[in-house]
Amino acid sequence: MKDWYLLYCKRSEQERAVINLDRQGVECYYPQVTVEKIIRGKRITDFEPLFPSYMFVYFDPEAISYTTVRSTRGVADFIRQGAKPQVVSPDLIYGLMMNEDSEEQQAKLTNLPKPGDTLKLTQGQFKGIEAIYQEPDGEKRSFMLINxxxxxxxVSVQNEDLIKL
Incomplete structure (x- = not known):
């Protein structure tokens, strides 16, 4: 009988594991979310794993052995409860699938303000002052307008010194 299981993958090898497991007839679910980042002063949209180094697999252990799945390139091991791999509830998987692309989830993971957003400075000589976000200033700083x-x-301030109002 087919069930969902949770795998721990080798660092940065989830995509390799997905390709190799697909070749073996194992269904994989590797939830990713869209995030916005500032890289080299430019705002980009990228995908990041919801659970880094983990993926869900759906297969029948009577047809494909645990050892075969565990020995696949990119896979480190199953998440276990005792000696047996832990079975994951299908409701959890379907819930993740339904929420993966929700705007609410993306808004939580988007870490960049938009131009014109009002923010408050929490550190430095301008602590407690409200400012208006203008644009990124490299990867870790932003230009703000203060009165x-x-x-x-x-002024240019550290991104970690800003909170949204």
Missing amino acids: LLGRPVK
């Missing part, structure tokens, strides 16, 4: 002596002033 200083009645005039808007453009």
Whole structure:
């Protein structure tokens, strides 16, 4: 009887494991989410694993042995409960599939403000001041507009020093 199981994969080899497991007739589910990042000063949209180094597989252990799946290139081992691989509830898998592309999930994982967003500075000489996000300044900093002596002033601050209002 087919069941869902959870595999632990070797670091950065999930895609290799998916290809090799597909060749063996094992159905794989590797949930990914869309995230926005700043790389070299540019905003890009990328996919990241929801559970890094883990993937769900659906197969019949009577047709394909646990050893065959575990010995596949890219796979480290099953997540086990005692000596046997842990069976994962199908409801959990289908719930993940339904929520994988939801806008709410993507909004939680998007870590960049949009130009014009009002933020509050939490560190440094401008601590506690509200600012308006302008644009990225490299990978770890952003340009902000703050009101200083009645005039808007453009400053560069660390992204980790910002919180959304």
